[in-house]
Amino acid sequence: MPTMLTDVFRGHPIHLPHFHQPDLTSLSNLPDSYTWTSQDDPLFTVAPPPTAGENIPLIDLNNPDAANQIGRACRTWGAFQIVNHGVPLELLQGIEFLTGNLFRLPVQRKLKAARSETGFSGYGVARISSFFNKKMWSEGFTITGSPLNDFRKLWPQLHLDYCDIVEQYEEQMQKLSSKLMWLSLKSLGVSEEDIKWARGSSDFNWAQSALQLNHYPVCPEPDRAMGLAPHTDSTLLTILYQNNTAGLQVFRDDLSWVTVPPVPGSLVVNVGDLFHILSNGLFKSVIHRARVNQTRSRLSVAFLWGPQSDIKISPVLKLVRPDESPLYRSVTWTGYLRTKATHFNKALSMIRNHRQG
Ligand SMILES: C=C1C[C@]23C[C@H]1CC[C@H]2[C@@]12CCC[C@@](C)(C(=O)O1)[C@H]2[C@@H]3C(=O)O
Ligand SMILES: O=C(O)CCC(=O)C(=O)O
Numbered sequence: 001m002p003t004m005l006t007d008v009f010r011g012h013p014i015h016l017p018h019f020h021q022p023d024l025t026s027l028s029n030l031p032d033s034y035t036w037t038s039q040d041d042p043l044f045t046v047a048p049p050p051t052a053g054e055n056i057p058l059i060d061l062n063n064p065d066a067a068n069q070i071g072r073a074c075r076t077w078g079a080f081q082i083v084n085h086g087v088p089l090e091l092l093q094g095i096e097f098l099t100g101n102l103f104r105l106p107v108q109r110k111l112k113a114a115r116s117e118t119g120f121s122g123y124g125v126a127r128i129s130s131f132f133n134k135k136m137w138s139e140g141f142t143i144t145g146s147p148l149n150d151f152r153k154l155w156p157q158l159h160l161d162y163c164d165i166v167e168q169y170e171e172q173m174q175k176l177s178s179k180l181m182w183l184s185l186k187s188l189g190v191s192e193e194d195i196k197w198a199r200g201s202s203d204f205n206w207a208q209s210a211l212q213l214n215h216y217p218v219c220p221e222p223d224r225a226m227g228l229a230p231h232t233d234s235t236l237l238t239i240l241y242q243n244n245t246a247g248l249q250v251f252r253d254d255l256s257w258v259t260v261p262p263v264p265g266s267l268v269v270n271v272g273d274l275f276h277i278l279s280n281g282l283f284k285s286v287i288h289r290a291r292v293n294q295t296r297s298r299l300s301v302a303f304l305w306g307p308q309s310d311i312k313i314s315p316v317l318k319l320v321r322p323d324e325s326p327l328y329r330s331v332t333w334t335g336y337l338r339t340k341a342t343h344f345n346k347a348l349s350m351i352r353n354h355r356q357g
């Protein structure tokens, strides 16, 4: 039996201090434990780019050239924004409404659905918190499979309505993710025929996903705080909805941190580590982080998309030169998540094939 996402961290307990978090909305000063310097994160104070104006591409999915534009964005940035994506505006508003309502609940109620040390779903601090000395100015809620049990604890009355929103949202995101993956692969000359596990299964039964809701409360000293520390996603693709408050930044080697401005109704797409592997390193899994704000609280919803647990992801052979070996060894999503849970940003290099000579 392949491991489901729900069980992936069972053998990897991490101690996360959800229960000892102060209520961030009540603090008028930034405590030391939340004050970041370049000692806590070497990229923290990287100077902003000398010339502003560069930004991740905004791509119209109705444009006949969309596949090429997406391919180019995946190679240069590892991220892009999309419009005309087909996800109804009411559904985006619905998931934002749900997320806002969830985080507005009293702390004691949210903690009833706290993520356990070996669990996957529930309320708490970001999983990557254990790799940093300082705390992040945020709270999160992870969902995989049915959120029914957790939602019943949060909203004894209204949980069914909220489950319905999550189900509809995941269905739309699932379709969109698959569309985006094939569009971007098309730009590399790769089709469904070239990938054994995807061949002939247009009903996406090879995929699975998780939903991560994030809340970044108003912060008294945003310049010294960190909402979500720099990381790459351990996915094929991540589709991110952000409310109308800026905060997401992507890292580009030659430009440093670049803010992704909220565009109403659009969605942000990130290339994750598994897509980087699948593309034999041609697509970049983008390093990104979230900063916080002194006047406006920020919400984001990340749809984390990857293959079923028994599928092994390895570089598409067409993209490997005949005289070279693939850049990476094969991994399953669950195997990769476990490597990431112990080794964080060293995970990719641990499965890399080192070239001889
Ligand atoms: C399916 C995933 C992907 C996870 C782990 C697991 C559930 C939650 C995801 C996130 C969401 C927040 C950032 C991140 C870095 C984190 O701390 O938890 C993500 C991580 C990853 O992309 O590695
Ligand atoms: O809040 C954001 O903009 C980023 C969230 C994110 O990177 C994640 O949930 O993986």
Ligand SMILES: [Fe+2]
Binding pocket: 231, 232, 233, 238, 288, 302
């Ligand atoms: Fe992320």
